[in-house]
Amino acid sequence: MKNTIKETRLKYNLTQDELAEQLNVSRQTIISLEKGRYNPSITLAFKLSRIFKCTIEDIFLYEEG
Amino acid sequence: MKNTIKETRLKYNLTQDELAEQLNVSRQTIISLEKGRYNPSITLAFKLSRIFKCTIEDIFLYEEG
DNA sequence: CACCAATGTAAAATAAGCTTTACGTAAAGT
DNA sequence: ACTTTACGTAAAGCTTATTTTACATTGGTG
Incomplete structure (x- = not known):
């Protein structure tokens, strides 16, 4: 899943x-997320959306398959 | 985190x-989610939002703390 | 050049999500 | 009564997210 965390x-x-x-x-978690090495928990996604003042869907791009 | 999955x-x-x-x-996963035993991955949250034709924020209510 | 801040990698360990199997219960139909 | 359907619990095991530690790289600045 793509994300716009770094930007x-x-x-x-x-x-x-x-x-x-x-x-x-941890900083490792940020690095791994930005690099797309894994997908976060929904809790972490929510925290990000709070900090970035946007929705989860703004940050993460889900493409099915 | 509260959710409206069952409803x-x-x-x-x-x-x-x-x-x-x-x-x-698995069905166990659904039961555990509905019972609030744990929070899903963001991938599962996205799949739910597709099936339920709504946003993740419609399904999950995050309250910080 | 030396130094420091920011970013990156790698590997081992722990936590949390999810599966599998097996069993219990209650309601509804035959 | 028996069966089926839907929901629930519990425990063991696997997979993936996240932590921790330690070290390498790059770019700017004194």
Whole structure:
């Protein structure tokens, strides 16, 4: 699943460390998410949507298959 | 996190088995989700939103804390 | 060049989502 | 009574998300 985490994070001028801290996850988690290595829990997705002031659907692009 | 899976499933006249099949998960997963025993992956949340023709935010109510 | 901040990689460990199997219960139909 | 359908529980096991630690790389700045 594609996501816009990196772009949006940069729009907010946040480092990976800062975003990780706001989400209460490790920096590794941010890196792995930005790199698309895995998909987050819905809880993490919601936290991201709060910080980025948008919907989950704005951040994550789901394509079935 | 609260969700409206059970209510929405019933609105669509689906059994737990049928919903599980459409989502490609086990019936146990549906039961556990409806009972709020755990939160789904974002992938499963997206699949649900497709089947229920609504947004993830319509199905799941996230309250921070 | 040396230094520091930000990003990246890799591997091992833990937590959480999800499956599988097996059994229990209650309602509805025959 | 017996069967079927739908829902529920419990436990063991597998898979994937997330953490932790440690080290490498790149770019800017003194």
